[in-house]
Amino acid sequence: MASIQATDRRTSGTLPVYSPPSRARRLLTAIWRERVMYVFILPSVLYFCVFNYLPLAGNVIAFQDWSPFSAAREGPIQGFLVGPWVGLQNFRDMFSDPDFLTALSNTVQIEILQLLFAFPAPLALALLLNSLVSEKVKRTMQTIVYLPHFLSWVIVISVWQQFFGGTGFLNEILHDLGYGSVNIMQNPDIFKPLVVAQGIWKEVGWGTIIFLAALTKIDVSLYEAAVIDGAGGWRRMRDVTLPGIRPIVVLLLILTIGNAFSVGFEQYFLQRDAVGAEASEVLDTFGYFRGIQAGDYGFATAVGMVKSVVGFVLIVVANWLAKRFGDEGIL
């Protein structure tokens, strides 16, 4: 202030007084200068608000007794606001609902099988491919295993159906060899291993590419040093390769665990008629049939919320564990 007053005295009356623009004014100027950029930004930001954050707020119907009938009476938006509040009733109902418990148990079983078999599969394949000397073989294999990742589940299930189904390829061969037929696609007892196998078939290439990228980033001089120290193949795998890809393995593991309650929708929906709801219902399909088909919106939203809250908690816990064991984690 003092210096400005001093300037005032020297220039009194002759020149306009300079005063630095205020913070708010500077901000307004900057906003005006960048006005075109808001034309770029705001439409998509509006999209996120409408299609992401508005439905997030819409989750409140999990605490309401909300059905299409009450919606018709009140209108959906008013329904959100004045819908009959039932507190945690929907959540309590869930755990006395046998269909929900079936879906929950199926989901957990499938997730455990996936963690045991589908998670290590691409890691094993990546290690195998990485040990190959020929770049050509490596590339060809990647091209082959990666293809199903881009196909829809409808196509994948159709192909499996044609291959393993009642009148499919496998049974034709068994028939020609004089054996009876096997029922793979419609057998509720083996449905869970079946979906895990389908998942591996479709997605193993995707995981392999990620692991391979990490493997190629390992410094070759580490291997050379290990050899000089007399380390054999297994020893190098244990002490160089695996520590080298550990961060990406941990990262993917955390993400997999976080998705524990969302094993997917399409794969189970598509095979539901073939094996029955008892074996194939998972939380996602349960939510769809209860909510969209039966119109029990409040209850189905509550199921969805449990799913995402548990997923979030699992991510945080897995992340905390990873950090405790000295890894970086994602959060």
Next chain:
Amino acid sequence: MATRQNLTDLSASAAPPAIVRAATGSRRQRRKLAPWMEDTPLWLRLLKGLTLVLIAVSMLLPFVHVVAVSFSSAKDVIQGGFTIFPRNPTLESYRVLLSGGTVLRSLCVTAGVTVVGVAVQLTFTTMLAYGLSKPGVPGSRFFLWIVLGAFLFTPGMIPVYLLVKELGMIDSYAALFVPGLVSAWNLIIMRNFFMNLPQELLDAARIDGASDFGVFWHIVLPLSKAVLAVIALFMGVALWNTFFAGILYLNDASKWPIQVVLRQYVLEGAAITSAADFAPDQPPPPAKSLQMAMVVIATFPILLVYPFLQKYFTKGVLTGAIKG
């Protein structure tokens, strides 16, 4: 070279490890082994080869079989047997499917939704990515957090469904691509790419009097052709594979995309009705061939763009982005 020298020194002084003793010989050089690699024993190489062949066969054989069945005539299907090569190949199934009816219509619907969807999604994503990549825009950090928040907090199926319903988009094609208009994932990849462009170039254009839009249109977009093409491809694959949105939002069967129709005919076993006439002098193609021809047709566009997707991935540009 230095390493090889070290290894030789080592072998001269101490008891040489087996590796070093094996480190000479023409077969090694033929196989281009790095100096430190030991020669893999024959049995292990055979085992690896066998495993790879098994994996490749298990991936490819089902497709070969599906293609074979799609070309089979009624006679082949009745005779049965190992259908890897149909004995009397025919294009009849394809002719029937592509000459009209539900399947052709759903193909047109899906192609249209894919093209329009990619155009709209790419426009929105590119513009937001550019807007968030320019430094010095007040509030851009806040907007970025809005986008990142969509990563962490995704709304459930029911609230989104109710919203789409409330917006009057049930039974409209827009419902297939508007709810997923901007993917936070694609946005981050694209923004990273824009931020790594040489900023001096952009500044130079601005000093020369180019407007924000001019810089975007004449500098940023031409420099980003590759990443735009690939993100467009990924969007296209996702839109072509649209199934769940079709089930969820389209009650009108005449608007169904190909994946929903495929499920109806192949997995639910609905009879394929076609406006096309079956050729009068031949027996109609068997249901199985028709179904598999449909699978092949639905897969074909993906196969068409697959080399480009694959090339990009082996380059590791996206995997680089994944690793942050």
